Structures are given as structure tokens and as C-alpha cells.
Amino acid sequence: MHNRLSITAIEEGAPRAPLVLRGDLVTSVQRAASFGYGALEIHVIDASTFPIEKLKAALKKNGICISSIVTGQIFTRRHLCITSSDPKNRAAAMSEVKDYIDIAAALDAADGVVIGWVKGNHPDGDRTQFDALLAEQLGILSVYAKEKGQRILIEVINRYETNLFNTAAELKTFIQKWGLQNCFIHLDTFHMNIDEADMSEAIRTAGKDLGYFHLADSNRLALGCGHISFDPLFATLQEVGYQGSISLECIPEPDSVIAAEKSRTFLSKYLG
Ligand code: LER
Ligand code: MN
Numbered sequence: 001m002h003n004r005l006s007i008t009a010i011e012e013g014a015p016r017a018p019l020v021l022r023g024d025l026v027t028s029v030q031r032a033a034s035f036g037y038g039a040l041e042i043h044v045i046d047a048s049t050f051p052i053e054k055l056k057a058a059l060k061k062n063g064i065c066i067s068s069i070v071t072g073q074i075f076t077r078r079h080l081c082i083t084s085s086d087p088k089n090r091a092a093a094m095s096e097v098k099d100y101i102d103i104a105a106a107l108d109a110a111d112g113v114v115i116g117w118v119k120g121n122h123p124d125g126d127r128t129q130f131d132a133l134l135a136e137q138l139g140i141l142s143v144y145a146k147e148k149g150q151r152i153l154i155e156v157i158n159r160y161e162t163n164l165f166n167t168a169a170e171l172k173t174f175i176q177k178w179g180l181q182n183c184f185i186h187l188d189t190f191h192m193n194i195d196e197a198d199m200s201e202a203i204r205t206a207g208k209d210l211g212y213f214h215l216a217d218s219n220r221l222a223l224g225c226g227h228i229s230f231d232p233l234f235a236t237l238q239e240v241g242y243q244g245s246i247s248l249e250c251i252p253e254p255d256s257v258i259a260a261e262k263s264r265t266f267l268s269k270y271l272g
Pocket of ligand 2: 214
């Protein structure tokens, strides 16, 4: 396969958060390239202080690109979500996601902008109003992203973290029902191993709408440290003609270097 291989980075985060490279982002660009990754996925903490120009220079110097910009920190650190029942909160969330889309555009991200936790959770009971609001907000963001040459990548996340889109089929149905353009399905092997009855079938369900792919083993450690069978997954990615990046999002244990190198070695049989 010839997909671009990416690795996750954040300036600082909880030790067991599944983000491999930590610390200064320019250093992470150098480390990603030296470990044999062709792209960096950045979980941006604060758009207002994000070092766009320094990163552009570092990417050029090291010959790698940005695969995606991830919005999760908007929710985890600032408790904002695009479907909040508080109009101020949701307006702030939308404004921040747009700032993240601007960063992705400035860095010419290859795959797009990931929307995970920032989409919120649906309330108990009737979902009709919530779904309409979610579709409206995603529609606004996808038009904004399209104007900037970016795509919206909606992540399917397991039931213990969110009650929205735990399977590829749920998300595909939602995208089709609301006619969302420029919104793609983002799968993650850690989440799929929990909620999909058949992981290969989930990739087939996403099909041409598959827009991004996260890799971790069943225990969210480096590849080869758990019990996921990756052979059929890579075969199915090929079968559906997936062209996007494949990004390592695992817990950096015993440390970032070992997790990055071990996973890179594991992947050489699929990606060269
Ligand atoms: C983010 O990509 C993800 O997979 C979530 O579980 C948050 O870590
Ligand atoms: Mn993920």
C-alpha cells in the first residue's frame, strides 16, 4: 500500500492520553521524520498561540506534511461543544473549530480536520431536535472547510467515551440522511475493536466515504502489543481503495520513541 503514514503529536497532555509525540511541535516534526513517518497529526491546544510559520518551515525542512488537525482539546480543556444547549458555548465551539480549520488550511493538511468529542453527546430521550442541530452545525463547518480546501473527518468513537456514532454504520446513515457534503468517516482501530461486530465490514460500510484512519492495538498501545489482527484490516483498506493517511494514535508506553519505532517496524510489512 502507498498510504501516507502519520503520527500523533501534542505539546502537552496526560501521560496515558493516546498521543505519541509530546513537547515542542517543531521537534516532533523532526522526530516523526526521523522515525520514518511521512506526516504529523497535531492535536492543537490553543489556536491563538499556534506556531504556524515555525511549523511550515520545519515541515519543509524535514520533507513531511500535516495529515490532520484535531479539535478534541476544544472539548477536553475548554468544555465547548458544537451541540451544547447553551448558545454561547456552542457559538464559541463553532468559532474555535473554524480557527482549527484555518490552521489546517494554512498548513495545507493532506486529510482534513478531525471532529470527535467536540460534536458532543445526545441527550436521553427524543433525538430529533439534537440531530437537526448537529446536522446544521456540521453542515456549516463542512462548507467553511470546503472553502478553505479542507475536509471534515468525523470520528467514530467507542460507547464508553461518547453516545454519538459508535459504529461506521451509524455515522454513514447520519451523513446520508442529512445529505452532508465534505464530511467523511474517520475510523480508529481501538474504537472499532470495542463496538464493531466485524472491523473489516465496518471499513466496507464506510467504503468511499472513509476519510481518515487511526491505528492503535486493542489495548491502545503500540502496534503488535495487543490482539488486533491487522492483516485483514489492511487488506480491506486496499479492497475499498482507501487513499488517505493512516495515523498512529497510541499510548506512548514505555515511551514515545519505543512506541513510534515499534509501530513503524510493525507497519513495514504493509506500507514498506
Ligand atoms: C481521538 O482520535 C480519539 O480516538 C478519542 O478516543 C479521544 O482520544
Ligand atoms: Mn482516534
